[in-house]
Amino acid sequence: MSENLFDLTGQVAVVTGASRGLGQYFSRALGRAGAKLIVTSRKAGDCDAFVEELAGMGITAHALTLDVRDEKSITAFGPAADAVYGKVDILVNNAGCNIRKPALEVTWEDWNTILDTNLRGAFFVAQTIARGMITRGYGRIINVGSVTSVCGSAGLGPYGASRGGIKQLTMSLADDWGPHGVTVNVLAPGWFKTSQNRVMYEDEGWVQYLVERIPLKRPGAPNDLDGAVVFLASEASRYVTGQTILIDGGISVGNTRALVKKS
Template sequence: MTSPFDLSGRTALVTGSSRGLGRAMAEGLAAAGASIILNGADAGRLTEAVAAMTAAGHTARGLNFDVTDEQAVVAAFAALDAEGIAVDILVNNAGIQFRKPMLELETADWRRVLDTNLTSAFVVGREAARRMAKRGHGKVINIGSLTSELARATVAPYTVAKGGIKMLTKAMAAEWGELGIQANAIGPGYMITDMNQALIENPAFDAWVKGRTPARRWGRPDELAGTCVYLASSAADYVSGQIIYVDGGMISVL
């Protein structure tokens, strides 16, 4: 009997996947049998990521576009259409962080974070879902955060964007469920990534994370792979509008 977690014959597009969490989830999807489309704005880094995944025996290709450029997003999907490539699984992972107190925050920086972390998920999600709807099936996985639920000082635009991801996911589920599309989200806890490197190297913050998290450690990017594969698979065909936190238990305790 075929495993419900088998993704053979499926194609997954993971935005912001040349490194970090996106790369780890892409590798997890590939290990489950999916063909992978890696995405990133840095063409050189994207080429290296594709080469590494191909060398590991996976089927992977790169798609170099900026998720905040709507015309580029539309053109990227049109190019896939022209090649006869259908995206069955979309992981909206691309994101940035920007730390500054709100009283010092420029509107341009606010918009840049929301455009990258939230609006891009809508635009890329819309383009993918338009095609999924015609086929009657599809999986959209948005990447939220602990800040989808809780705020922390100095990261207001990120917090608002990730709170928006939670509700965007529910809106997608509400509108697209009858089209055969399931939309869910993953909320990573504090993970060992380049984005968090300065925090990891800060002794006080490192101690806070370990003390605040029941697992008493930072998470590894590869620890998101299982949840991502589950939500992308037929095992989750009746799961939609949910956000699953992969955070070592942090969000569950005071």
């Protein structure tokens, strides 16, 4: 074992949903820490340019296709991932989606799309990867949640249900797989600008309202997540499992300053 508890040299990490956004940030952080990467996207070829970018950074990476809404795709993925480098040590279950609507406008199709992607897909991807981890007696599974894993938000009913479900699922899997040397935790970002929400950040009034609610007075920047994902993937977190780590600038604590000023 390296004296550096955060060193991932010799480790193999799978990052799902890595064709854009947070999946790419997580991948870069793990690669810089020494991990070899398997990055996935729903459509073949969507991660090819990213693999080239990583190679330019000196990071070894391989792209695989994975549709987390398709049973056959997930079932085939576990053996395919193991075959790339001979093992998988780390899974970052990042693939997800959102449809922002008032609750009265949510359709059955909206609900199924979000829950099938964010919750059902995450479970079965973890299951297929965990088989190899359990056989080898070691693994780190990081389920990507959200501040909505612990806080409600208008317009995010199905999304919040999926992220709250991830928190509960993670605790169950941590209990199930802990005896086999596999830790399972949630990394829960707060408000980060991504392809899913970038339109909201074009509204200066909304951004100001958001910043007023965040104790650290700014939205998240991509590198704010680096330390958490490397920590949860490394030996530094070997006695941490079943936990939800919020990287949210403190927004989840609840901002009561406005109330105090009025009192």
